[in-house]
Structures are given as C-alpha cells and as structure tokens.
C-alpha cells in the first residue's frame with residue numbers, strides 16, 4: 001500500500017497541507033505531530049476575532065461550532081456528544097475519571113505492565129492516601145496483557161481496570177476489545193488511556209465496552225497542544241464525582257450542589273476557545289482523511305521502518321506486541337539514545353528519547369534504559385524512512 005501510486009498521490013496532497021514536511025522529517029508524532037493548515041488557520045482566525053471584539057464576544061459567535069466539536073469527538077470514539085468532556089491534556093482527562101471514583105480502603109485497581117508513569121503516579125498516590133491496592137497484571141505472548149491472568153485477578157474488590165491502549169515506548173497495541181469483554185463480567189470500571197492511539201488506531205467506546213476513555217489532541221490527531229478530551233458512558237457518569245467543580249460543572253440548589261448531568265461535569269468554565277476550535281478542525285480533518293486508511297498506512301509504514309532499522313548492523317528494534325502501532329523504538333550499540341536524538345535533530349530528523357521513567361515497570365522488566373522513539377504518521381513517506389535509516393546507519397558504525 002505505502003508504495004502504490006494512488007497512496008503516493010494522496011500522501012502528497014496531505015503533505016501539501018503540512019508545510020513543515022518541506023523542512024523536516026518529523027517522526028515525533030507520539031510526542032506532538034505537525035498540525036495541518038486548516039487546524040492552524042482555524043485557531044488563528046479565532047484569535048484575531050478575540051483581538052477584534054473580545055474573548056467572550058468572540059466565543060458567542062462560535063457557540064454552535066464549539067457544540068459541533070463535541071459531536072465530532074463523539075463520532076471519533078463511538079460515544080454520544082453528552083458523554084464527551086473537553087480538557088487540556090490526556091493526563092487531566094485520565095485523572096478526572098480516576099480521582100472521581102470514591103475509592104475506599106481495600107479497593108483494588110488492576111493495570112498492565114507498560115503503563116504510563118503519570119497514571120502509575122496517581123495510582124500509587126491513591127494507594128498511599130486511600131489504602132487501595134495497585135495490582136499489575138502480568139504480560140503474556142508478545143507483551144500484551146495476559147487475559148487469563150486478568151480474568152483470575154478480577155474479584156469483587158477490583159473497582160477499576162485501567163489500561164493504556166498504545167503504550168508510549170513502542171510497538172504494542174493492547175487488545176482493548178478482548179480486555180473489555182473480560183472486564184464486562186465484573187463490576188469494575190474499565191478506563192482506557194487512548195492518548196497514543198486516537199488518530200492512528202480506531203477506538204470505539206461502545207465496541208470496547210469501556211466505561212471511559214481519555215486522550216490528547218496533540219499527538220496522532222494533529223490538534224493543537226493544550227487540548228485533550230474524555231468520554232464517559234452515560235451509565236457510568238453517576239458513579240463518578242469530579243474532584244473539582246465550579247459554576248459550569250455544577251450549580252447551587254439551596255444548600256446543595258447539583259452536578260451537570262452530562263460529561264461536562266468534568267470541565268471548568270474557562271477554556272482556550274481557539275484551541276477547542278482547532279481540536280474540532282483536527283477531528284474533522286482526520287475523519288475526512290479516513291480512520292481506516294490512516295491506520296493501514298501508519299501500520300505499514302512503521303513495519304517498513306522496523307524492517308529497515310533491523311537490517312542495520314548494531315541497531316536493535318525493541319518493540320513488543322503481536323499487533324503493532326506507528327510507534328517504533330530502537331537502540332544503537334555505538335551511541336547513547338540522547339546523543340543520537342540530538343545529532344539526528346541537527347540533520348532535520350525529529351525523534352525522541354523514550355526514557356525508563358515514562359514506562360518504568362515495562363522498561364525495568366525488560367532491562368531497558370533509554371530508547372530512541374521514531375513515531376510515523378500518514379504524512380511520512382518511505383523515502384523519509386530510507387533517508388532516516390541511512391542517517392542512523394552512519395552513526396551505528
């Protein structure tokens with residue numbers, strides 16, 4: 001697919017919407033991708049209106065469009081628009097759900113080995129402050145969560161199963177539909193961190209059977225920085241009381257506080273309206289490009305990159321997973337990850353270091369320290385992969 005001429009024409013059109021493609025090889029899409037022109041234009045246009053008429057007045061003008069952003073996000077993750085809340089990051093979204101559960105001493109949370117450190121920090125803090133137990137389900141097969149182990153660890157004390165769909169440090173796509181089917185037989189709430197999957201691996205709240213999903217805008221979705229969102233199923237909402245409320249998420253009724261009855265109970269009043277409009281533009285753009293096409297292209301290009309890297313003497317691809325994402329991780333014997341990343345950046349290749357501190361359980365279990373992470377998107381090409389690998393090869397001697 002990645003080499004055929006129709007695909008090449010489509011990618012060329014998409015690259016024309018992404019001016020930075022002319023100057024850099026951006027393989028840092030798992031960090032923050034390059035936003036397409038319509039996203040940036042939408043934000044700039046709104047900022048100009050704020051400059052001209054004032055922030056509240058400019059917001060009034062786009063009230064309907066802001067509503068439509070909820071609808072687009074709902075389509076994106078297979079939810080209803082009243083199940084969507086817009087935030088400013090994936091962590092804010094994840095924490096909003098995690099901290100809204102009324103944890104009691106003795107409760108358990110089950111999670112997987114390649115979890116993201118910020119989520120682990122919140123779980124361990126709840127263990128310290130609330131007396132809950134954090135249990136890590138062992139991995140099986142190629143690194144995905146062990147479904148039999150998960151089944152055997154689920155008991156009536158498990159209040160939540162929290163799983164990252166696509167871990168930050170390479171390869172793995174967790175089988176969230178199968179996990180959801182196992183969790184469905186228990187009273188536990190199933191929370192999915194889709195920070196790295198939304199925009200590359202289609203996710204559907206309904207099909208997965210997840211109670212809630214958290215994500216960001218800036219990674220594979222190509223939305224502005226400082227945007228994120230969550231979806232919480234209607235049937236789960238009343239099990240959750242947000243840690244923070246204001247006059248937008250709740251109202252005063254005599255001496256009582258009444259929560260909004262939709263997922264916007266997780267929002268506060270103030271927001272960056274330009275960024276929200278940019279998020280909406282990014283979701284529409286992605287839906288227009290075609291989620292299945294994006295998935296197939298990104299998966300194939302990443303597989304191609306893995307193969308080319310593996311052919312370079314002194315390079316080891318460190319990805320796990322039977323099913324793999326657009327995130328490729330590797331190390332080079334001859335040069336430390338941070339030095340290689342800096343050298344590549346000087347030559348116009350954007351990749352990052354994936355440090356052990358981001359996914360501490362997985363990196364420790366596999367005896368890994370720092371890795372180079374090259375995450376590809378649909379505006380990247382086989383030619384860029386070839387140029388990148390030639391550059392890596394020049395450092396590996």
Ligand SMILES: Cc1ncc(COP(=O)(O)O)c(C=O)c1O
Pocket residue numbers: 030088089090091092116118164166167168193195196215216228
């Ligand atoms: C899997 C995963 N979850 C959560 C996050 C945190 O996202 P944010 O920085 O938007 O809070 C990241 C960031 O890289 C991530 O890779």
